[in-house]
Amino acid sequence: MTRVRIEVDGSPVEGLAGQSIAALLLATGRTSWRRTRTGRPRGVFCGIGTCFDCVVTVNGLRDVRACQRRAADGDLVELQEDDRA
Amino acid sequence: MPDVLVVGGGPAGMAAALAARRHGAEHVVLLEAGDDVGGQYWRHPPARHVDPDEGRWHHGWQRFLDLRSALRRDPRCEVVTNAHVWSVDRRDGAPPLVHAVIGEVDGQARVPRTFDPAALVLATGAQERTLPFPGWDLPGVFTAGAAQALAKGDRVAVGRRVLVTGSGPFLLPVVSSLVRVGARVVGVVEAAGAARLARGWGAKPWRLAATGGKAAELAGYLRVLAAHRIPYRVGAAVVAAHGDDRVEAVTVARLTPDWSPVPGTQRRVEVDAVCVGHGFVPRAELAISAGCALGEDGAVEVDDRQRTSVPGVFTAGELTGIGGVDLALAEGLVAGAAAAGGEPAPAALRRRAVFREFATRLAAAHAVGPGGRSWADDTTVVCRCEDVTAGALRRAAELTGSKGLRPLKLTTRAGLGLCQGRTCGPAVEDLLTGVLDPGRTAHRPIAVPVRLGELADHNRTGNREDVP
Ligand code: FES
Numbered sequence: 001m002t003r004v005r006i007e008v009d010g011s012p013v014e015g016l017a018g019q020s021i022a023a024l025l026l027a028t029g030r031t032s033w034r035r036t037r038t039g040r041p042r043g044v045f046c047g048i049g050t051c052f053d054c055v056v057t058v059n060g061l062r063d064v065r066a067c068q069r070r071a072a073d074g075d076l077v078e079l080q081e082d083d084r085a
Numbered sequence: 086m087p088d089v090l091v092v093g094g095g096p097a098g099m100a101a102a103l104a105a106r107r108h109g110a111e112h113v114v115l116l117e118a119g120d121d122v123g124g125q126y127w128r129h130p131p132a133r134h135v136d137p138d139e140g141r142w143h144h145g146w147q148r149f150l151d152l153r154s155a156l157r158r159d160p161r162c163e164v165v166t167n168a169h170v171w172s173v174d175r176r177d178g179a180p181p182l183v184h185a186v187i188g189e190v191d192g193q194a195r196v197p198r199t200f201d202p203a204a205l206v207l208a209t210g211a212q213e214r215t216l217p218f219p220g221w222d223l224p225g226v227f228t229a230g231a232a233q234a235l236a237k238g239d240r241v242a243v244g245r246r247v248l249v250t251g252s253g254p255f256l257l258p259v260v261s262s263l264v265r266v267g268a269r270v271v272g273v274v275e276a277a278g279a280a281r282l283a284r285g286w287g288a289k290p291w292r293l294a295a296t297g298g299k300a301a302e303l304a305g306y307l308r309v310l311a312a313h314r315i316p317y318r319v320g321a322a323v324v325a326a327h328g329d330d331r332v333e334a335v336t337v338a339r340l341t342p343d344w345s346p347v348p349g350t351q352r353r354v355e356v357d358a359v360c361v362g363h364g365f366v367p368r369a370e371l372a373i374s375a376g377c378a379l380g381e382d383g384a385v386e387v388d389d390r391q392r393t394s395v396p397g398v399f400t401a402g403e404l405t406g407i408g409g410v411d412l413a414l415a416e417g418l419v420a421g422a423a424a425a426g427g428e429p430a431p432a433a434l435r436r437r438a439v440f441r442e443f444a445t446r447l448a449a450a451h452a453v454g455p456g457g458r459s460w461a462d463d464t465t466v467v468c469r470c471e472d473v474t475a476g477a478l479r480r481a482a483e484l485t486g487s488k489g490l491r492p493l494k495l496t497t498r499a500g501l502g503l504c505q506g507r508t509c510g511p512a513v514e515d516l517l518t519g520v521l522d523p524g525r526t527a528h529r530p531i532a533v534p535v536r537l538g539e540l541a542d543h544n545r546t547g548n549r550e551d552v553p
Contacts, residue, residue, distance in 0.1 A: 016240065018131040023239035031331045032224035038472045041330050043224040044243075045469070045508070047231025048125060049118075049190070050212045050368075052503035053469060061193055063503070063534070067234070068190040070120070070131065 006075040015071055022047070022054050022066035025077075033066075033079045056080060087114040087163075089424045090183060090202035092170055092371060095124020096410050097402025098208035099152045100417025101424070102162055105206070108427025112161050114200060116168035116185055118533075122153055124210060125230065126410050128238045142237055142265070144258075144302060145410065169195070171535045173374045180205040180397035181375050186539055193536050197543045204397050204424035207372050207385070208417065211365035211403035215251075216453065217467050217475065217512050218460040220326030220335075221361070229259045229362035236262035243268070244358025248335060250274040250323040251362040253451040254409075257306035259360060260315060270315045271356060276363070277451050278320035278342050285450020299411075299443065322346070323359055324460050335359050344454025363453055366511050367404045370532045382406065383511075383527070390429065391420035399424045408444035415440055458516055467516065468509040470502020475516055488522040505529055 002017040006024060015024035022044050025033055032041035033056065045053040047067050054066040057078040066077075088110040091102045094117025102115040115122070123129060127149040129139060140146035156164055167188055173181040180202055188195030213228040215221065227235075227243050229251060235241045236259075247268045249256050252275060260270050275282075310317055318337075324346050325336040339350035369377075372385045378394035380386050384406040391399045401416035402408075408416075418433035461467060463476025481496045490513075493499065499513055500506030506513070510526025535543075 016130075019239045019241070020235075023235055023241045026235065026243065027241055036470065036472050040222060040466070040472060041224050042222075042469070044227060044231055044235070045222075046213065046228050047234040048212060048228075050504065050507045051469065052507075055191075055503065061191070064191040067231070068119075 004071050004073045006071050006073070006077055008077045009079055017073075019071055020067050021056060021058065021064075021069050021071045021075070021077060024071050025066060035081050087112050087200060087202050089113045089204045089206060089421070090200050091115045091206040091208060091421070092183065093117065093124070093208035093210055093402070094119070094122035094164070094166070095208060095210050095402060095413065096126055096152075097210070097404075097413035097417040097420070098122075098124070098206070099156060100414045101206045101208055101399075101401050101421035102164075103152065103155055103159075104418045104421025104429075104433075105204075105425040106159055106162055106421075108422040108425035110204075110425035113163070114202075115156065115162065115164045116170060116183075116200075117164065117166050118169050118190075120166050122156065122164060122166070123149055125234065126413075128234055130238060130240070142262070144298070165198075168198075169533045169535075170371060171531055171533045173371055173532075175374075175376050175395075178396070180395070184543065186535055186543075191534065193538060195539060197539065202397075204399065204426075205375070206391075206417075206420050206424050207375070207377075207393075207398065207400045207404060208402045208413075208420075209368045209371055209404055211367050211407055212507070213362045214364050214366050214453075214511055215361050215508075216363050216457045216460055216515075217465050217509075218324050218326070219462060219465045220328070220332065222466045222469050223326050223328050223332045224330065225328065225332030225356075225358050226326050227358060227360050229256055229360040232358075232360040233259045233262050236266045240266055242266040243360065244356065245269060246271050246356045247358045247360060248272050248274065248323065248337075248354060248356045249360045250276075250335075250337075251360075251364075252276040252453065253362065253364050254303070254447060255362055255365075256360075257303070257310075259362070261306060261309045263360070264309060264313055264315075268358075270313065271354065272316045272318060273310070274321045274323060274337055275317070275319045276322045276340055276344055276454070276457075278340070281342065281450050282319060285446045321350075322457075322460075323361065324351070326359060327353075332356065332359055340454070341456060342454070343456040345456030345459055363457070364451060365403060365407045366527075367406070369404060369527045370529045372398075372400060372404060373528050374530055374532065380406075389434075390423040391416055392423065406444065407448065408440060412437065412440035412444055453515075458518070461512075461516065467512050468497075468499035468502060468506075470504050470508075471498040471500075473497045473499040473509075478513060478516060479520075482517050482520045488520070490521065490526060493517075493521070500526060
C-alpha cells in the first residue's frame with residue numbers, strides 16, 4: 001500500500017494513502033489535538049463528521065474535520081485552539 | 086433538471102436511485118458527501134487502496150458492488166460525490182430547490198450547484214446517540230460508530246484495551262471490526278436487561294427466520310465473541326469514565342430495567358478506549374428544512390409509498406426510523422419507484438414489512454430507559470463544544486422558566502458551538518423532558534458548514550445551472 005506523509009505542527013507523520021487525517025493522528029498515539037473554550041481536550045468522538053470535536057487547520061484553512069478529510073501527501077496540519085472563554 | 090434527486094449515497098439512497106431509473110425516471114442525480122457511495126454501512130477505504138479481501142470487512146459486500154456498478158453503468162444516473170448539501174429552499178407546489186457545494190470536505194472554493202428536481206428522495210441516514218455520563222467527553226471515549234468508521238475506513242484501532250458499551254445490535258459488528266484491527270476487546274456491556282432482550286429478540290422467533298441473513302449474521306458475531314473470549318454482559322452500563330487528559334478506566338454498574346444504576350454494583354475496569362452507542366437518531370436537518378412532518382421519535386413520517394408530508398419529497402432508510410440495512414434497501418426501492426411515478430415492486434413492499442417488524446422489536450428491546458437521564462450529574466458536560474454542564478442546563482431552565490429551546494440556548498450557549506447541537510441536541514431534549522416544550526434541536530437551516538466566501542459566491546452568481 002502506498003504511503004502518505006504529512007506535517008503536523010512541523011513534524012512529519014506517515015500513514016497509508018486513503019486514511020483520514022484523524023486516523024494518521026491517532027496512529028501516532030495522539031488521542032486529542034484540540035482544546036475547547038474552557039481548556040478541555042478533544043480528539044475524535046463521532047468519526048462521521050457530526051460532532052466537530054476533531055477539527056484542525058489544514059494548509060492554512062481552519063475548522064477542517066480531520067475524521068472526514070483524507071490526508072494528502074504534503075498536507076500541512078496545524079492543531080488549533082478554540083477562542084478561550 | 087433531474088427528474089429525481091437523491092440525497093445520500095448509503096444503501097437507501099443507492100437503492101432509490103436505481104429504482105427511480107427502473108421505474109421511468111429519465112434522469113437521476115445521486116448526491117453523496119463522501120468520495121464514494123456506500124454510506125456508513127459499506128464504509129471502505131478509497132478504491133485504489135481497497136485490499137483484495139475487502140469483502141471480509143462487510144456484510145453483503147457483493148450486494149454493494151452490484152449496486153455500485155449498476156449506478157456507474159447507467160449514463161442517465163449521475164452520481165456526484167463530495168457533494169455537501171447545505172440548504173433547501175421550500176417552494177409552493179414543487180419539491181424544494183437543493184443547494185450543494187461540491188468539493189473537498191470543509192474546503193474552500195468548492196463549486197456551488199443548485200438542483201431543481203421534479204421529485205426529491207432524502208436518504209441522509211442517522212447518527213449515533215450517546216447518553217452523557219461523567220467523563221464522556223474525555224479523549225479515548227468514542228462513539229461505537231467512530232470505532233467502526235476508523236476500523237473499516239482507515240484500518241486503525243481506537244485503542245489497545247477497549248470496552249464496548251451501550252445498547253443495540255450495532256455493538257456486535259463494532260466488536261468484530263475492533264478485533265480485526267488488532268484491538269483487545271475486554272468486554273461488551275449492553276444496557277438492556279435479559280428479560281427485555283428475550284422478549285424483543287425471542288418473541289415470534291419464526292419471524293426472525295423470514296429476515297434470512299439476520300440469524301446467521303448474529304451467529305457470526307457470537308462466534309467472534311467466543312473465539313476471543315470476550316465477555317458479554319447485559320443489564321449494565323458504563324456510567325463514568327476516568328482519566329486526566331484521556332480515559333484510563335471506566336465504571337461499570339448494573340442497571341435496573343429502567344436503566345438506573347444499582348447502588349453498590351459499581352466496578353472499575355482499566356481501558357485505554359471505550360466505545361459507546363445508545364442507538365441512533367435520524368439526521369433530519371434537510372427533511373426539517375424541507376418542511377417534512379416528524380413523528381414523536383424524531384423520524385420523518387411517511388406513508389406506504391415513502392411519501393413525506395411535503396408533495397414530491399420522499400424519504401428512505403434510517404431517516405424514517407432506525408431499521409438497519411435491509412429495511413433501508415427495501416425502503417429505497419419503494420421510494421425510488423414512487424418518486425419516478427411508478428408502482429413499487431410487491432417484493433420490495435413485502436421485504437419492507439418484514440424488516441419493519443424486526444426493527445420495531447429491536448427498538449423495543451433496546452429503547453433508552455428513563456433512568457439513563459440520571460447518569461449525568463450536575464457537573465457532567467452535555468454540550469461538548471461549549472462545555473455546558475447538565476447542572477447549568479437544568480438551572481437555566483428552572484430560573485428562566487423557559488420552555489423554549491432558543492432562550493435556553495442563548496442563556497447557556499448549549500448548541501451554539503461548532504457542531505450546532507448535533508451531538509448534544511438529543512441529550513438536551515432528553516434531560517429536560519417535561520420542562521421543555523417539545524422542540525427540535527435538529528432545526529438547522531444551514532445543514533452543513535459553508536465558508537463565508539462560498540456563501541457570497543453562491544449569492545453573487547445565483548448559480549442555477551440545473552434550471553433550464
Ligand atoms: S470526530 Fe466528530 S466530526 Fe470528526
